Amino acid sequence: MELAEQVNSQAEFPGEIHQTAGGGIIISSFDGLINWARANSLWPLTFATSCCGIEMMSTASSKYDFSRFGFEVARATPRQADVIIIAGTIVNKMGPVLKRLYDQMADPKYVIAMGACAISGGPFFYNTYSVVKGADHIIPVDVYIPGCPPRPEALLHALISLQEKIKSGLTREQIKEESKG
């Protein structure tokens, strides 16, 4: 298959390719291209605080395999990660750690809140002195996944939703930069 056909056959490619003699011309916008590239190579941070982490590991393993969508390079350091999947309960003592990890990630960065605990505290919402009632009290969240814990399919759906969000336009950081100017 010709390169042009290959690229055009991928519906998500943000632009057109025109075949010319001896090559071709790509018509696109830089923002579109960059977001397209970003969305297809998101490196998650190896971060899990409870049982949702087991589902996340399962999603990474061969049966579900999120590397099919560009998430295979799980990083053990926030400095190399693009997306943090908050997989589990965030307790008050973990709050500052989560904030620090998020701050250490390079822009642009994305956050997925996986499971009931990360969304709202979940089963620990009432009568608990130690649990943060939703990770979005600490860092901004892009995609929420309900479930306790969510199935791997749900995590895959969330990852694809995040990709769509990135491809569809400006990221949170980009909006922040634009509003400064």
Added chain:
Amino acid sequence: MTNEEIKEHISSVLPTATFDETGEWLNVLIEPGSWMQLAKSLRFSTFNFDYLFCLTCIDWKTHLTMVYHLSSSVHRHTIVIKANLDRNDPVIETVCDIWRTAEFHERETFELFGVKFHNHPDLRSLILTDDFDGYPLRKDFEDPINMIKL
């Protein structure tokens, strides 16, 4: 060894101890003041209770109950020792020089229930932050900032 033998031994050491055999294990209710004496005799007698596998506390609102689960890795028998403490001034002797594991568990019971363990070498918070106020596993614990009441 049978529960009858254990009961006989405990009665000879502590005549005031009362027994309850309705549960899975033999329960012994004792006065907190006599705990050290009983603990030593259980550990170093022929019954050889060498394994303290659970140390915890219960808040009954009227009083606190210390609960010790003891077992012997030689004879394979298990008993439960309970002692009621005054809720306003809960004090009991430490057993961490008899069962080393108690050092750790007594710190946890101290931070969550406020039970003070006499002669404990290092009685400070285990998991909670040093500035944490109150005993969170007591039934009347209030924390209007972090806690949402049902």
